[in-house]
Amino acid sequence: MEDSTVSKSKQKREERAKSVEKKKKEALIWKIVGICLGVTALGLIIWGIVSMVIRESNKVEPSGDYSAYLEDNGFVKGIKATDYVTLCDYKNIVVPSSEVVYSDEEFKDVINQALSAHQVLKEEGTVADGDKVNIDYVGTIDGVEFEGGNSGGEGYDLTIGSGTFIDGFESQLIGHKAGDDVTVKVTFPEDYGKAELAGKPAEFAVKIHGIYVDPEYNDDFVKEFYPDMGSTVAEYEKTLRDEHYDGALRDYVTTFLTDSSTINSYPAKYLKNVKQTTKFSDVQSYEYMNQMYSQYGMQSGTFEDFIGMSDSEYETDVTDRAEKFVKADLVYQAVIETEGVDFTAAEAESMVKEMFGGDDYYNSSVETYGKGYTMKNAVKNKAVDIAVGYATVK
Numbered sequence: 001m002e003d004s005t006v007s008k009s010k011q012k013r014e015e016r017a018k019s020v021e022k023k024k025k026e027a028l029i030w031k032i033v034g035i036c037l038g039v040t041a042l043g044l045i046i047w048g049i050v051s052m053v054i055r056e057s058n059k060v061e062p063s064g065d066y067s068a069y070l071e072d073n074g075f076v077k078g079i080k081a082t083d084y085v086t087l088c089d090y091k092n093i094v095v096p097s098s099e100v101v102y103s104d105e106e107f108k109d110v111i112n113q114a115l116s117a118h119q120v121l122k123e124e125g126t127v128a129d130g131d132k133v134n135i136d137y138v139g140t141i142d143g144v145e146f147e148g149g150n151s152g153g154e155g156y157d158l159t160i161g162s163g164t165f166i167d168g169f170e171s172q173l174i175g176h177k178a179g180d181d182v183t184v185k186v187t188f189p190e191d192y193g194k195a196e197l198a199g200k201p202a203e204f205a206v207k208i209h210g211i212y213v214d215p216e217y218n219d220d221f222v223k224e225f226y227p228d229m230g231s232t233v234a235e236y237e238k239t240l241r242d243e244h245y246d247g248a249l250r251d252y253v254t255t256f257l258t259d260s261s262t263i264n265s266y267p268a269k270y271l272k273n274v275k276q277t278t279k280f281s282d283v284q285s286y287e288y289m290n291q292m293y294s295q296y297g298m299q300s301g302t303f304e305d306f307i308g309m310s311d312s313e314y315e316t317d318v319t320d321r322a323e324k325f326v327k328a329d330l331v332y333q334a335v336i337e338t339e340g341v342d343f344t345a346a347e348a349e350s351m352v353k354e355m356f357g358g359d360d361y362y363n364s365s366v367e368t369y370g371k372g373y374t375m376k377n378a379v380k381n382k383a384v385d386i387a388v389g390y391a392t393v394k
């Protein structure tokens with residue numbers, strides 16, 4: 001019996017020892033897990049802080065120093081553009097004639113637009129869909145005039161079918177003659193912007209003063225309205241076609257130059273500066289909008305509302321735009337470098353003044369943006385001149 005009791009007692013001691021040892025191991029394991037979790041959490045915190053610091057350090061700060069990294073002739077300072085871009089074959093650009101020559105339909109539209117811009121009001125004729133008429137009107141609801149429903153006798157130009165007025169108003173004028181008084185009956189939409197009018201039936205007493213008609217297209221029309229483009233219809237039309245050809249050719253070549261050339265790398269300091277000035281321009285636009293809103297006692301919201309993007313999205317957008325600007329600048333400069341042209345600041349200044357009509361634009365631009373930035377207009381113009389000189393239209 002004693003041996004059996006001793007044996008059981010020993011067994012219990014061993015079991016207790018194993019249990020204590022197991023608990024110690026479990027405690028050690030949980031301690032290690034806790035340490036690991038703590039280290040991980042600390043690492044995440046540190047990573048978050050480092051990421052935030054990196055983001056803040058890379059965040060673009062606006063700057064209005066547009067000419068900081070530009071020479072007085074508009075070139076990027078201290079670099080050769082040909083080291084950064086691989087130019088397209090700008091000496092063999094083939095331009096499809098359809099890109100630069102008016103089609104018959106396009107030319108007809110241009111003439112019609114010119115005539116429409118100088119229409120005259122006739123107090124005769126019958127209103128048809130598409131006509132521009134001059135009217136006065138007084139609107140009432142249940143016989144009571146409502147705010148905003150009176151043209152004040154000043155005459156209002158309305159194109160029939162434009163959808164300027166609420167549904168049904170314009171169509172009810174069709175078939176009536178100049179000089180007629182017309183009662184127009186309409187119903188304001190349920191979702192109309194003014195709650196007091198929404199869903200309400202209304203009547204408008206309308207007076208049709210006249211219908212606009214195109215002037216006669218002849219030499220007299222050209223002499224009166226476009227004397228700087230000729231004195232006859234033939235001269236005017238030739239000027240229109242030539243101007244379209246020249247402008248479209250330059251546009252095509254400009255786009256071809258930038259789209260077909262390849263950027264290899266960016267001058268870091270200049271790219272950073274362009275990012276800063278791009279953001280500065282955005283901030284200026286936002287502040288201008290703020291001023292416009294404040295004149296009417298309205299709130300324009302925050303800069304983030306204005307740009308409609310998160311901070312990270314906006315930073316990416318600024319970078320994308322800046323890279324496109326820088327690529328174009330490098331391409332134009334590279335063309336001039338490749339041609340071996342000595343493009344001086346004096347030539348650039350003369351070119352800018354000629355392009356923009358004298359000293360006023362030049363002086364204003366230099367005051368706002370600096371000389372180098374102003375001269376970028378000349379660098380682009382010179383490069384496109386060179387490429388256009390090589391281009392073939394087929």
